[in-house]
Amino acid sequence: MKKISFWIKGLLLFVVFYFLFLRPIPYYIERPGSAEDLDPMIEVEGEYSSEPGKFMMTTVEILQATPFTYLFQFLPYNDVVSETELFGDIEDYEEYNTLQSYYMESSIHSAIVAAFDAAGLPYNLEYKGVYVMSVTENSNFAGILQMGDTITEVDDLKFENTEEFMDYIKSLEVGKTVSIKYERDGTEYISEGDLIELEETGESGIGISLVDQSSVETDPEVVIHSGEIGGPSAGLMYSLQVYSMVTNTNLRAGHIIAGTGTISEDGTIGPIGGIDKKVVAADEEGATIFFAPDEEIDSDLKEEYPDYKSNYEIAVEAAEDIDTDMEIVPVKTFNDAIKYLEQLSPVSSRFDPEQKVDALAA
Known part of the structure; x- marks a missing residue:
C-alpha cells in the first residue's frame, strides 16, 4: 500500500x-x-x-x-x-x-x-530574383511555393529587376498557365500553375508577396x-x-x-x-x-x-x-x-x- x-x-x-x-x-x-x-x-x-x-x-x-x-x-x-x-x-x-x-x-x-x-x-550588385515572403490561399502555387523560395525565371525568362518581373506577369491574362523556376535551399525546381486575379488591383498575378533578392560582390x-x-x-x-x-x-x-x-x-x-x-x-x-x-x-x-x-x-x-x-x-x-x-x-x-x-x- x-x-x-x-x-x-x-x-x-x-x-x-x-x-x-x-x-x-x-x-x-x-x-x-x-x-x-x-x-x-x-x-x-x-x-x-x-x-x-x-x-x-x-x-x-x-x-x-x-x-x-x-x-x-x-x-x-x-x-x-x-x-x-x-x-x-x-x-x-x-x-x-x-x-x-x-x-x-x-x-x-x-x-x-x-x-x-x-x-x-x-562593388557590384547582382539581381538574383524574387524572394517569396508569403503565398495567398487562393494562389494556384499554394502548397508549391514557400516563404524563402527565390523565383529566378518565369516562362524561361530572366529579369533585371523585380519591376520587370511584375510587368511581365501583369501583361498576361488571368488563367494563363506559367512555368516558374525557383530555388529552395540551393536546389532548383520548376512548377506550372495558372495566374489568378489579384483582389487588391484586379490584375493578374501569381498570388505572392515579394521582395528583391540580390547579392553584392566586392x-x-x-x-x-x-x-x-x-x-x-x-x-x-x-x-x-x-x-x-x-x-x-x-x-x-x-x-x-x-x-x-x-x-x-x-x-x-x-x-x-x-x-x-x-x-x-x-x-x-x-x-x-x-x-x-x-x-x-x-x-x-x-x-x-x-x-x-x-x-x-x-x-x-x-x-x-x-x-x-x-x-x-x-x-x-x-x-x-x-x-x-x-x-x-x-x-x-x-x-x-x-x-x-x-x-x-x-
Whole structure:
C-alpha cells in the first residue's frame, strides 16, 4: 500500500512539474540577450580584425513561456508577448525564423554596400530574383511555393529587376498557365500553375508577396558569418566593422563599442525593437559606448501616440535606470557614427604613465 502511495505521489509531482515548468503556452518572453564581438564574425580577404577594442552587435533573447516563466514579466527588462504580437500573420516559428534569416541576409547586403559607399570603394550588385515572403490561399502555387523560395525565371525568362518581373506577369491574362523556376535551399525546381486575379488591383498575378533578392560582390571580398542570429538590427554595427577593416582605420581606438539599428544602402539608420534590453546586454558585456538610432518621429504618429519615444530616448532611459556609465550616442546616418568615432581618443592615451607613477609614490 505504501509503495502504491509513493508512486501516486511521484506521478502527481511529475504532472505538476510538467504543467508548471515544461508545458509551453502561447506566449513568449523577451529579455536581454547577448552582445557579440564582431571580430570572429567578419572577414575581409580571409583576414579577421585584431585591432584593440571591440565592435559588438546586441540581441534580444526570445523564449517560449511556460506557466512558471510567464511570471518573468515581473522581472526588470523581461516582457511577455503573445504569439499574435510576435508572429503577426506568420503561421509558425519555422516561418518566423525563415523571415528573420531573410532580414539578416538583407541587412548584411545593405551593411556592406553602405560601408563600401562610405569608403569610396567599388562593388557590384547582382539581381538574383524574387524572394517569396508569403503565398495567398487562393494562389494556384499554394502548397508549391514557400516563404524563402527565390523565383529566378518565369516562362524561361530572366529579369533585371523585380519591376520587370511584375510587368511581365501583369501583361498576361488571368488563367494563363506559367512555368516558374525557383530555388529552395540551393536546389532548383520548376512548377506550372495558372495566374489568378489579384483582389487588391484586379490584375493578374501569381498570388505572392515579394521582395528583391540580390547579392553584392566586392573587392576586397567581405564575408559575414552571422550564424543562427536573425533579424535586421545588426546592420549598423556590421557596417562599422566592415568600413574599419576595408579602410584600415582603427575606428574603435581600443574602446568597447556596442549598438543596434537597421541600415539602408544609402546609410540611413532605422529603429529596432527591444533597444532597452540591448542596452542592458551591452552594459553586462562591458561596453562603454552604445549607438542608438535617433529616428525622426512623424508628427501624425506623435499626435496619435503622444507617449511614443525614439530608440535613442528609450536607450537613454534604460541607461539611467541601470545606472551605467556607458555613453548613449544618437545616430541618424552611418556618417554620424563615423564622425563620432573619428574624434575618439585612444583608450591608452587616457593614462599618463608619469602621473600614474606619481600617484603610486604619493
